[in-house]
Amino acid sequence: MLKGACIFGQSGGPTSVINSSAAGVFVEALKTGCITKVYGAAHGIKGMLEEEFYDMGAESIEELMLLKNTPSSALGSVRYKLKDSEVDDTDYKRLLEVFKKYDIRYFFYNGGNDSMDTCNKVSKYMAKSGYEVKVIGVPKTIDNDLFGTDHCPGFGSAAKYVATSIMEMKLDANVYDTPMITVVEVMGRNAGWLTASSALCQDGLGPDLIYLPEVAFDTDKFIADVKATLAKNNGKCIAVVSEGIKNAEGKYIAEAMVSPTDTFGHAQLGGVASKLAGLVKDATGVKVRAIEFSLLQRCAAHLASERDVEEAFNAGATAVRLAVSGVTDKMVVFKRVMVDGEYTCEYEAMDLALAANTEKKIPQEWIINDGTYVSQEFIDYALPLIQGDSKAPLVNGLPRFAQLKKVLAKK
Amino acid sequence: MLKGACIFGQSGGPTSVINSSAAGVFVEALKTGCITKVYGAAHGIKGMLEEEFYDMGAESIEELMLLKNTPSSALGSVRYKLKDSEVDDTDYKRLLEVFKKYDIRYFFYNGGNDSMDTCNKVSKYMAKSGYEVKVIGVPKTIDNDLFGTDHCPGFGSAAKYVATSIMEMKLDANVYDTPMITVVEVMGRNAGWLTASSALCQDGLGPDLIYLPEVAFDTDKFIADVKATLAKNNGKCIAVVSEGIKNAEGKYIAEAMVSPTDTFGHAQLGGVASKLAGLVKDATGVKVRAIEFSLLQRCAAHLASERDVEEAFNAGATAVRLAVSGVTDKMVVFKRVMVDGEYTCEYEAMDLALAANTEKKIPQEWIINDGTYVSQEFIDYALPLIQGDSKAPLVNGLPRFAQLKKVLAKK
Numbered sequence: 001m002l003k004g005a006c007i008f009g010q011s012g013g014p015t016s017v018i019n020s021s022a023a024g025v026f027v028e029a030l031k032t033g034c035i036t037k038v039y040g041a042a043h044g045i046k047g048m049l050e051e052e053f054y055d056m057g058a059e060s061i062e063e064l065m066l067l068k069n070t071p072s073s074a075l076g077s078v079r080y081k082l083k084d085s086e087v088d089d090t091d092y093k094r095l096l097e098v099f100k101k102y103d104i105r106y107f108f109y110n111g112g113n114d115s116m117d118t119c120n121k122v123s124k125y126m127a128k129s130g131y132e133v134k135v136i137g138v139p140k141t142i143d144n145d146l147f148g149t150d151h152c153p154g155f156g157s158a159a160k161y162v163a164t165s166i167m168e169m170k171l172d173a174n175v176y177d178t179p180m181i182t183v184v185e186v187m188g189r190n191a192g193w194l195t196a197s198s199a200l201c202q203d204g205l206g207p208d209l210i211y212l213p214e215v216a217f218d219t220d221k222f223i224a225d226v227k228a229t230l231a232k233n234n235g236k237c238i239a240v241v242s243e244g245i246k247n248a249e250g251k252y253i254a255e256a257m258v259s260p261t262d263t264f265g266h267a268q269l270g271g272v273a274s275k276l277a278g279l280v281k282d283a284t285g286v287k288v289r290a291i292e293f294s295l296l297q298r299c300a301a302h303l304a305s306e307r308d309v310e311e312a313f314n315a316g317a318t319a320v321r322l323a324v325s326g327v328t329d330k331m332v333v334f335k336r337v338m339v340d341g342e343y344t345c346e347y348e349a350m351d352l353a354l355a356a357n358t359e360k361k362i363p364q365e366w367i368i369n370d371g372t373y374v375s376q377e378f379i380d381y382a383l384p385l386i387q388g389d390s391k392a393p394l395v396n397g398l399p400r401f402a403q404l405k406k407v408l409a410k411k
Numbered sequence: 412m413l414k415g416a417c418i419f420g421q422s423g424g425p426t427s428v429i430n431s432s433a434a435g436v437f438v439e440a441l442k443t444g445c446i447t448k449v450y451g452a453a454h455g456i457k458g459m460l461e462e463e464f465y466d467m468g469a470e471s472i473e474e475l476m477l478l479k480n481t482p483s484s485a486l487g488s489v490r491y492k493l494k495d496s497e498v499d500d501t502d503y504k505r506l507l508e509v510f511k512k513y514d515i516r517y518f519f520y521n522g523g524n525d526s527m528d529t530c531n532k533v534s535k536y537m538a539k540s541g542y543e544v545k546v547i548g549v550p551k552t553i554d555n556d557l558f559g560t561d562h563c564p565g566f567g568s569a570a571k572y573v574a575t576s577i578m579e580m581k582l583d584a585n586v587y588d589t590p591m592i593t594v595v596e597v598m599g600r601n602a603g604w605l606t607a608s609s610a611l612c613q614d615g616l617g618p619d620l621i622y623l624p625e626v627a628f629d630t631d632k633f634i635a636d637v638k639a640t641l642a643k644n645n646g647k648c649i650a651v652v653s654e655g656i657k658n659a660e661g662k663y664i665a666e667a668m669v670s671p672t673d674t675f676g677h678a679q680l681g682g683v684a685s686k687l688a689g690l691v692k693d694a695t696g697v698k699v700r701a702i703e704f705s706l707l708q709r710c711a712a713h714l715a716s717e718r719d720v721e722e723a724f725n726a727g728a729t730a731v732r733l734a735v736s737g738v739t740d741k742m743v744v745f746k747r748v749m750v751d752g753e754y755t756c757e758y759e760a761m762d763l764a765l766a767a768n769t770e771k772k773i774p775q776e777w778i779i780n781d782g783t784y785v786s787q788e789f790i791d792y793a794l795p796l797i798q799g800d801s802k803a804p805l806v807n808g809l810p811r812f813a814q815l816k817k818v819l820a821k822k
Contacts, residue, residue, distance in 0.1 A: 014583050043588045072582035079587070163809055164713055171483035171812070172425050172710035176490070177454045202809050294702045299583035302575055302714060305808065386808040397716065397797040398574055398613050401582070 001324055002134060004105025005037035007053060009044035010073035011080075011111035011118065015154030016161075016301040017312035018140045019074045019402065021110050023067040024316025025138070026056045032324055035106060039409055044078035044109070045118055049094050051101075051411055058407040066402035068309055069392035071301035074404055082118050085125045092125040099126070099133060102409070106134050106323050110316070112141035112152075116331055117356035123329045134323035137331035137352055138315050142298045144193035147358035148350045149333035153315050154298070156308030156385035159197035161300045162186055162293065163386065166198050167205035169291065170238055179235030179286040181226060185273030186293055188213060188242040191361045194297070195242035196374045197382055208237050213244035214362050215371035217253055222276065223283045225372055230286065243272055302399060306388025311345055318347040331355040336384075343384035412735055413545060415516025416448035418464060420455035421484035422491075422522035422529065426565030427572075427712040428723035429521055429551045430485045430813065434478040435727025436519050436549070437467045443735055446517060450820055455489035455520070456529055460505050462822050469818040477813035479720055480803035482712035485815055493529050496536045503536040510537070510544060513820070517545050517734050521727070523552035523563075527742055528767035534740045545734035548742035548763055549726050553709045555604035558769035559761045560744035564726050565709070567719030567796035570608035572711045573597055573704065574797065577609050578616035580702065581649055590646030590697040592637060596684030597704055599624060599653040602772045605708070606653035607785045608793055619648050624655035625773050626782035628664055633687065634694045636783055641697065654683055713810060717799025722756055729758040742766040747795075754795035 008025045010018055022040070029038045038056040041047035054075065056064070067074055085092045098104070107126075109119040116137045123135035139146050142158035166184065173182040184207070186195040192212025199206055208229045211217055222239075229237040245253050254272035277290035315332045322330065330349035337344045366378045392399035419436045421429055433451070440449045449467040452458035465486065467475070478485055496503045509515070518537075520530040527548045534546035550557050555566035577595065584593040595618070597606040603623025610617055619640045622628055633650075640648040656664050665683035688701035726743045733741065741760035748755045777789045803810035 014586050046588065070582070071579050073586050074582075076588060077586045160808060165707060165711070167810060167812070168482050168710040168712055169706050171481070171485075172706045175425050175484050175488045177457065177487060200807075200809065202807060203812065203814060205812070289706070291705045291707075292703070295580050295583045295700070296576060296702075296707070299579040300576070301579055383807060388808065389805065394800065396611075396613060396794060397571060397799065398611065399578060401578070401614065401616070403614060 001034040002105050002132060003034045003036060004103045005039060006035050006106030006108065007039040007041055007048060007104050008108040009041035009048060009110065010075050010077050011044040011109060011115035012077060012141070013298060014072035014077060015140050015142050015298050016071045016157040016304045017153050017309050018110055019067040019070045019072070020309050020312035021138050021140060021153055021316035022074060023064050024313040025108050025320055026064050027061060028317040028320040030057060032320060034324060036103070039102065039104070040075045043076040045080050045082065046078045047076070048098055049091060051098060053409050054404070055407045055409045059404055063402050063404060066392065066400070068313055069301055069304065069390060069399070070401040071299040074402060081114065082121050085121065089125070092122070095122060096126065096129055096131055099131060104133065108136055108138060108319050108323070110138040110140050112143065113146060113355070113357050113359065116352055119331070120352040120356045123352060134326070134328040135352070136319040136323045136327065137355060138319045139331055139333070139355070140312070142194055143188055143191050145191035145359045145361065146355055147360045148354050150336040151334055151385055153308060153312035155193060156305035157301070157303070158194055158297050159200065159382055160305045160386035161297050161303045162194060162197045163200040164303055165293065166207060166240065167201045170205045173238060173289065174236045179230060181230070181277070181280055181284065181286050181288040182238045182291060183273045183277045183280070183288065184238065184240045184291045184293070185243055186240055187297055189244040190359055192242045193362060195240055196362060196378055198240040199374045199379060200382055200386065207240040208233060209239040209372045210374060211239065211241040211245050211372065212362060212367060213242050213246060214364065215367060216248040217245040218248065219279060223280055226280050227284060230284065235286070241272060241276060245272060302391050304390050305386045306390035307385060309390040314347060322349055412445040413516050413543060414445045414447060415514045416450060417446050417517030417519060418450040418452055418459060418515050419519040420452035420459060420521065421486050421488050422455040422520060422526035423488060423552070424709060425483035425488060426551050426553050426709050427482045427568040427715045428564050428720050430478040430481045430483070431720050431723035432521050432549050432551060432564060432727035433485060434475050435724040436731055437475050438472060439728040439731040441468060443731060445735060447514070450513065450515070451486045454487040455491065456493065457489045457491050458487070459509055460502060462509060464820050465815070466818045466820045470815055474813050474815060477803065477811070479724055480712055480715065480801060480810070481812040482710040485813060492525065493532050496532065500536070503533070506533060507537065507540055507542055510542060515544065519547055519549060519730050519734070521549040521551050523550070523554065523557060524766070524768050524770065527763055530742070531763040531767045534763060545737070545739040546763070547730040547734045547738065548766060549730045550742055550744070550766070551723070553605055554599055554602050556602035556770045556772065557766055558771045559765050561747040562745055562796055564719060564723035566604060567716035568712070568714070569605055569708050570611065570793055571716045571797035572708050572714045573605060573608045574611040575714055576704065577618060577651065578612045581616045584649060584700065585647045590641060592641070592688070592691050592695065592697050592699040593649045593702060594684045594688045594691070594699065595649065595651045595702045595704070596654055597651055598708055600655040601770055603653045604773060606651055607773060607789055609651040610785045610790060611793055611797065618651040619644060620650040620783045621785060622650065622652040622656050622783065623773060623778060624653050624657060625775065626778055627659040628656040629659065630690060634691060637691050638695060641695065646697065652683060652687060656683060713802050715801050716797045717801035718796060720801040725758060733760055
């Protein structure tokens with residue numbers, strides 16, 4: 001077994017359970033004999049480049065376990081795109097220097113598509129340089145759009161938040177005996193998994209219309225859909241739209257309202273619900289409300305899915321076990337195995353190159369009602385992922401999240 | 412003891428626990444011998460005028476008890492302002508007719524200031540007409556602005572939602588190593604109790620700045636406050652603003668953006684956070700996010716305060732007991748009694764006339780830091796109200812809310 005230190009970083013947008021994966025990595029690594037030091041990088045790859053990382057061995061196991069129910073990225077996150085090493089290898093040289101200095105032999109990185117790309121690039125460069133380091137990616141994203149895994153840690157909790165909140169909201173939004181349109185905006189740039197989760201709502205408390213980025217969005221059709229719903233539904237309509245809905249030309253509906261791109265070249269989104277709310281208000285004269293779940297859908301750890309929390313933890317622990325057993329250049333993936341009709345999850349490994357920059361979308365055949373709903377296949381897929389409750393202990397009626405000492409590693 | 416039927420109505424904006432008060436009224440009334448029939452009015456006073464009410468005796472006690480954790484107004488709500496009976500007594504005559512027809516001798520009405528005004532008017536008219544009916548108001552409002560009661564059912568749960576969500580959100584909003592301003596908008600037209608609840612956040616996870624309607628809002632000072640916070644706080648600032656903040660002339664900051672008034676003559680609000688976000692973005696060049704809690708803050712029953720749920724239930728049950736014992740023309744009020752430093756709540760009655768249309772605001776001496784925070788007195792006041800968890804049972808990982816049969820009373 002390769003002996004040396006390990007480093008773990010968190011990258012991209014936070015989720016309710018990204019810290020649960022961190023706990024899985026840390027707790028497993030700390031009890032693994034061949035791992036001599038356990039480092040947590042401040043702000044992902046940036047902290048590694050700048051030698052800003054914490055000695056996780058200085059934390060108590062109890063506090064690390066509280067990370068399981070602490071939302072967001074406790075070490076700080078980053079959106080930093082490594083250049084191709086053939087174009088500019090400055091960052092790679094620097095990383096190699098840092099790895100050598102601290103004898104880092106295990107590199108764990110937690111994130112979505114872009115982060116797996118980072119992971120893959122680091123792995124390839126180190127291999128080419130002849131520096132032995134085991135590289136394992138840990139998936140996370142509320143978008144659930146990573147290729148090759150049944151689902152992603154973070155999705156189940158966000159889906160549970162979306163479905164629960166829409167059930168509660170529908171009771172509230174339709175409380176008056178007057179017509180009312182509610183347009184709800186859910187995160188999801190190119191894949192509609194999270195938006196589709198609104199279909200999980202039980203007891204007739206789901207939305208009337210669901211619009212996904214997988215289907216070209218037409219504003220005239222939207223107005224017609226809303227009007228038809230109002231007519232058959234006693235003047236009430238709840239429509240859930242993905243932030244990433246696009247027109248037939250592939251342009252984001254919300255595009256005109258915001259600054260064009262983030263560091264990865266994605267259009268920055270948000271505000272599509274209020275834009276559409278204005279549109280249907282003008283078209284129908286009915287009272288309209290726009291609701292944006294914003295950060296809440298990805299950080300509401302108080303409503304996390306227990307299954308998601310546990311699977312996220314296991315993903316982290318599995319990454320360590322795989323690396324120690326000699327595996328490298330892989331991402332942990334989830335495999336669903338149904339045993340006597342009961343859901344179980346197995347943990348496997350897949351080439352990083354396959355995970356990087358590939359997006360998994362909702363199958364077209366799961367999209368029904370002329371592009372305004374999802375089928376029972378989606379429900380059967382997603383419902384097992386939102387099961388169980390798991391949240392931080394309460395102190396004074398409020399969550400007690402992990403409080404790390406964050407002892408900087410000596411330079 | 413006066414023998415006859417009782418009717419209960421829900422009015423005004425919903426809360427997470429207004430149905431808990433309904434459960435208290437129904438369960439208590441159904442076991443009270445002198446109450447011959449228990450009716451629940453569809454959409455409050457409107458259902459009474461239109462003879463649209465449900466026979467609550469047709470529901471099972473188990474289902475009625477599920478109302479304790481079902482958000483919004485299960486019977487439907489209404490915003491309907493009764494005219495002064497001296498100006499136009501049409502509605503009052505109609506009500507009297509309906510009361511006589513169904514032998515309604517107990518009238519319970521659940522709502523805020525405006526609803527207590529309705530309650531008071533009905534009570535006075537019936538007394539003047541010589542029709543004996545016991546009238547008891549049950550308070551509710553997330554705004555916590557009712558006069559004469561220590562606090563209002565609905566406030567504790569909304570406060571718990573606001574504090575929990577801001578703690579979670581702060582972890583998320585500040586996750587990157589770059590400057591970030593977050594402006595959060597909380598409900599509260601004229602009283603800042605709910606906005607102030609953001610100060611309940613624990614472990615340094617509260618906002619940096621809190622703006623209440625009780626303090627005249629100055630946009631230049633706001634920009635300066637945010638800049639000062641960014642400077643001392645590593646480029647991060649979280650500001651929580653009430654939807655009802657007003658300038659020195661008493662005009663709502665958000666006023667220009669929305670339609671002028673609702674049926675009670677209040678300005679309709681919303682959107683002040685995004686307006687202020689734009690303002691500070693221009694003034695600082697820093698990335699800004701606006702978050703509006705919208706309906707979620709008043710319907711997130713999954714995060715209800717157990718104390719609030721129980722007190723709301725007791726408020727309903729107390730209304731029935733008071734009425735049956737001969738009390739009328741009163742609203743149930745909460746009296747805080749500290750026993751050996753432990754919070755307890757006693758239930759009393761207060762004249763409806765005192766409750767109607769009077770707003771209780773945050774004492775000026777509790778507002779500190781040059782109008783940008785609240786003092787320990789506020790924390791000591793509000794913290795006991797958010798204690799404990801109480802939520803609907805989960806089925807398939809999602810809440811199982813009450814499903815009433817809603818059997819219409821025979822006309």
